[in-house]
């Protein structure tokens with residue numbers, strides 16, 4: 054990808070910190086179109102905005118001194134927030150916060166007290182570290198995240214609270230580098246892919262399958278999650294995700310499969 058195009062996409066503040074690989078792959082989708090560079094740049098930005106801008110809040114860096122629970126509650130994507138408001142009228146909230154402890158307890162059972170958690174497309178999930186303490190787990194936590202602002206925010210929190218955690222700024226499309234990062238961590242290793250499959254698929258179709266197949270041998274357990282209700286529409290849309298469920302069932306050993314707070318979690322190993 055030509056540097057001028059890359060720089061031009063990154064001129065927009067919200068994309069200034071996205072990894073080059075991410076921008077390159079998004080641009081590739083339009084590279085062969087019969088269109089001028091300006092139009093391709095516009096389309097690339099539109100796609101990146103769809104994938105990332107819900108997670109890039111301009112106010113993020115002023116959140117540094119807030120309590121983790123406050124950040125977890127406030128930092129929902131705009132669409133998620135709208136959904137929570139709408140559904141809470143019906144006495145139902147879709148956020149994960151009330152369920153974290155239950156989810157972690159269920160996911161991290163029977164692997165011992167000392168574990169490595171590698172959280173791919175972590176968002177701000179690093180702020181849920183205190184739930185590990187509540188469960189008396191000794192966790193080494195690695196977050197991998199493409200949005201630089203979120204990485205910075207999590208690392209600030211880890212340092213300030215002397216947490217055994219690190220957030221790494223990179224794209225999940227940098228597969229070689231990602232595998233090296235995973236291999237460096239002590240076993241048992243648990244890899245999380247919470248609500249990130251859609252983002253990967255919209256940049257590169259079938260990439261989730263490729264990624265999962267290559268990281269499965271490196272992990273004792275992988276847990277993926279996805280929303281079971283469509284955003285802005287409370288109807289269930291389970292059927293749409295059957296392809297990933299089929300893929301996991303066919304190729305790996307399913308260890309657990311459950312739904313909590315409008316999110317389905319599937320744990321599996323090789």
Ligand SMILES: C[S@@+](CC[C@H](N)C(=O)[O-])C[C@H]1O[C@@H](n2cnc3c(N)ncnc32)[C@H](O)[C@@H]1O
Pocket residue numbers: 075104105108173174175176177178197198199200203223224225226246247248249252253
């Ligand atoms: C819907 S959020 C989920 C965040 C977190 N996993 C959770 O469930 O709380 C998706 C996250 O994945 C990140 N992401 C999307 N594509 C990515 C990629 N290719 N590499 C790294 N991070 C990515 C986004 O920036 C965003 O923070």
